Amino acid sequence: MTALAVTGLTKSFGGLRVTNGVNLTVEPGERRLIIGPNGAGKTTLFNLITGELASDAGTVALFGRDITRSACRRRAHLGLARTYQIITLFPRDTILRNVVLALLGLSGLRWNPLVGLDRQRHLATRAGEALARVGLGHIADRPLTETSYGERRRVEIAMAMAQNPKVLLLDEPFAGLSIDERRDVRQLLAAIPRDVTIVMIEHNMDVALDLADRVTLLHFGEVIVEGTRAEVVADPRTREVYLGE
């Protein structure tokens, strides 16, 4: 059974076809890298897979289950988690509370208006563990406003991982990071166990290439090349898209 199967996915904004009949099949445990120049429709594809945007045509299936019509929030409960290229965190809260909110999203406790959230020690403990895994355990109680950009990228990953997803979508997890920070995040992603399937967008192919099993090249909303790392790098169409030759 495939982890994520996208068939004929299409989305237009007005007259612009941002996603044009995209097919994508990701096996369980696979690391898939999606590359493409600016405006290739990479993030739109993610938004269609998570349901934040409604597609015009095509289907999305998660472990054989058709989720094309499922609401975005429902897909989270089915094991789909994502991070954002533009950091989308809760600025008034601490790092820990950010991760607690991620945990709470999948817990029935989120509707409870009576108990104290701070008393739910199991949530805080699990959030602390998730933060420790991304190397932020020591500053868990720091307000988000007092953290660096690189730390926030890792909070994004911690929140997604805390939800224990089956399929993890990472939207440019290296964007805006220094060389040292990139190395840390790469180690972090490499350490994610293989029972999590990962689909990762990167603008620069070389940054994340060594993490990927297979690579998909997207250009003007269409899949141009797909194959193993070596195949995609060697393909003349890749050079054409990236170097304009």
Place this chain on the structure above:
Amino acid sequence: MSGVSAPRVAFGVTLFGLTTVPLWVGNSYYIDVASQILLFAVFALALNVLVGYGGLVSLGHAGLFAVSGYTAGLMLQAGFGHAAADVGAVLMTLLTAAVFAVLALRSTGIGFLMITLALGQILWGIAYRWADLTNGDNGVSISTRPAPFGISLAGASSFYYATLVVFLLAVITMTAFARSPFGASLRGTRDQARRMTALGYNVWMIRFLAFLFSGFWCSIAGLLYIYNKQFISPQVSALQASAEVLLMVISGGTATLMGPIAGAAIVVVMKYVVSAYVVRWSLVLGVIFVAIISFMPEGLVPGSVRIWGFARRRWRARRKPAPGAPP
């Protein structure tokens, strides 16, 4: 320093002050003003659920407040008992709040504000123009206050204590709400609605339930109002009343517990006390609001905390120069 913290002392003193108001105020007019502060504080706390925690600015809440008062008043006039009228008022307000929410939650921000404004104006129109039902401009009078557990609330002091009990219940409920997972969910939808959806939250339903919770306390405040005045008229539902309670919340400090209470106190004191000495009391109120927004844009309560902290640090720095500093 013993183990008693300053906030605890302040809390104890405030509670003691509140429970003894009728003893040291004496004059029944001013006891009545105190009752009004408390009931408008309940109203402001109700609105704060949406404005402060939900980030949804409503300009139609006076409509909900009025629906409650009118329903109780009209049911009492029609011969129902107090218990039936109170339950009817709460249910009617919840129903109205649900309709408000379904229509207004199609949008957020300015859209939400404009829809709630329009809905509030419709209710005002009903109160003002549908004279067969609401008695129009003449309003609705009721002859008695309820007597829960056989205790008459006819006097100013007894009514004050009843209002205080309801007010304290509202404060306790709001505190629990703000600290609860659901309260955190609501704040999350205020700060990052999109992320909340991707995390598995039903943002619309969270906002809808928050609207009902807000509507419930509006109905309680509306009941306290009509029992306090034993009269209700269309101006209670007017846009100015919605703006006034919104100003209570914003001037006191949104998303805080004490802010809306302080805001209610300022507005009610201006309206009923200062107006006796200053004809243009609304001008004074305006100047106060401008001053608050200029010097404490976050609101009176959080602003005072900030300035107090700043002053204390300065005072300490002056008394104890940093080690190594030149004498």
